[in-house]
Amino acid sequence: MEVKAITRLAAGALALVTLAACASERGAAPEATTAAGQPSAAASQETFGTLQSPCGPGTAKGATDQGVTDTGITIGFGDDRGFPKAPGLSKEMGDAVGAMIKWCNGQGGINGRKITGNQYDAAYMQAATVMQKACKQDFMLVGHGFALDEAAEQYRVGCKLPMVAGYTVGPNAAMGPMKFEPVPYPVDHFNAAPLRVAAKTFPGFASDVDLITSTSPAVMAGSKKIEAAMKSIGVTPKKCGVQLNNEGDPSYVPFAEKFKSCGVKALWTSKSPDPAAFSLLEALDRVGADPTLVFEATWYSQAVAKWNAAGQGDNLHAGLIFQPFENAGQVPAVKKYLDLVNAESGKTALLGMQATSAFLLWATAAKDCGSDLTRQCMVNKLSQVHEWTGGGLHAPTDPGGNLPASCSLMVKLTGSTYKQVAPATVGEFDCDPANVIKTDPSTWGTKLGEDRIATTFLTPDVIKPQG
Known part of the structure; x- marks a missing residue:
């Protein structure tokens, strides 16, 4: 490399x-x-x-x-x-x-x-x-x-x-x-189950969703993959033009107002919970915007629960393929x-x-x-x-x-407590083989052989499955 x-x-x-x-x-x-x-x-x-x-x-x-x-x-x-x-x-x-x-x-x-x-x-x-x-x-x-x-x-x-x-x-x-x-999280397949669960659970997600992006290379790559996955299930992001600065922004109110005027009813992000993300959510609350938040599993955390003591993130949901501790x-x-x-x-x-x-x-x-x-x-x-x-x-x-996996469940944050909300039966997952979709090779970041093994460091004497 x-x-x-x-x-x-x-x-x-x-x-x-x-x-x-x-x-x-x-x-x-x-x-x-x-x-x-x-x-x-x-x-x-x-x-x-x-x-x-x-x-x-x-x-x-x-x-x-x-x-x-x-x-x-x-x-x-x-x-x-x-x-x-x-x-x-x-x-x-x-x-x-x-x-x-x-x-x-x-x-x-x-x-x-x-x-x-x-x-x-x-x-x-x-x-x-x-x-x-x-x-x-x-x-x-x-x-x-x-x-x-x-x-x-x-x-x-x-x-x-x-x-x-x-x-x-x-x-x-x-x-x-x-x-x-x-x-596994292979580069050539993606589990779109959390997106499908969100689309079934929240009408606004299917019709008026947008992504919170940032200048972080990781977030940009994640957002590109999520956007492609959304389109594969018939969901088109609104593209309100909001992109956070990975190094921080002086104010997040203009971003919140832009989402509000754009008519966003739901937001998704590949951004991890950090002070900038918390500031944006607080700004959304301040300007009276109330989108349903459907975020990555990173938002199922003690840090997020502690931040939400005042309830500014009570519309926050996270899609998981693991059983929550609750x-x-x-x-x-x-x-x-x-x-x-x-x-x-x-x-x-x-x-x-x-x-x-x-x-x-x-x-x-x-x-x-x-x-x-x-x-x-x-x-x-x-x-x-x-x-x-x-x-x-x-x-x-x-x-x-x-x-x-081809499954997901969703938890909702209320105050400092998470609770499974979809599927309704605690401990169950929403599963469908169709949730696993193939990704665009341009997003892989490596070249794969016919066996789906990366070729970058491959040597002829690696241990391969036999029998």
Whole structure:
């Protein structure tokens, strides 16, 4: 990749990380099958939501690959928590994987092999350095999330290090070889379910919606993709001509008045919640505009709930493919995640559930490999998983096919409280295979082969699925 391309990615990745990965603070999976070296009944009593635990004692043996011995498996995980400009960035991911390792080892590990985790802090700008360390010592990367993963991808591919990522950001990372995610966000397909749910729920969204854009490269790219997705479902944005300055604006009242005079009844944004976005929403309230706000999952957060104490965002909705924490009473997997991470005094957030689902996906495949725990076996097994919910943490996805969910649910913010409003039944998703649409190749950011794998860093000896 050219240096200037990496520089452009760095400028937008901090915002894009939350957009691409459904990050914010705030269907049934297939059960694992018995594998060689895995006892059946005694170790199968523990569950994670609807998923039978893949962890337990066993007799698996062999130093079968880097990071694997008779008694242990070494994996890498981590986040960007040390980034000075955003302390604690994605900390919930490392906290979740750490809690899951402890949970799994407490049951006996994977087929009797205990898990050791090397925790990395990429601190946003050090992803390439972290990847080079992982290349030398880890069996796989599991449940991690590095905002600048694009800069690290050439090293990962070069050392043939498979990963079950918590999320990916860069197009080459999202479409890379030996890469699996519990909740894929491929560049060539898009889940338009949140848009369809909004169009069905709010008449004004279908007829008089516009996008809040900004000069941020990440937001511009996200907005372009959303606009194309809207048109594919018969929704045409009004194009009122409002674009926020990524560096801030002296006043947001003129923008609010422009939306009001334009006749906007609904607004969508790919912009993350920040002081500028809050100022615009406050300005909309001040000028008497009252559009329905239907925003990205990043707006399901403690920061937004805290800001809305005065009720200026009571028209705010967020489309999610994860179960919200408020549904923990009806969704056992969510309660399990909260209990495990809270027991370790960790940070809980949607990205934490995403990392948890990644760990469960990895562990399920590792269990199935039994004594033959090799990277080749893992790639084979993971490529065969075409329906996954993390035990009920999220809507069904296709990790093996690198395809997104076709579902969504919507939550509404009232004061400082979120509540599911669509579908009406708590815990249910609105799903339709037609929600997954193909995207314009001009938006991909990379070249894909016939197998939908990015070709930028591809080498002839990468590990490919067999059999």
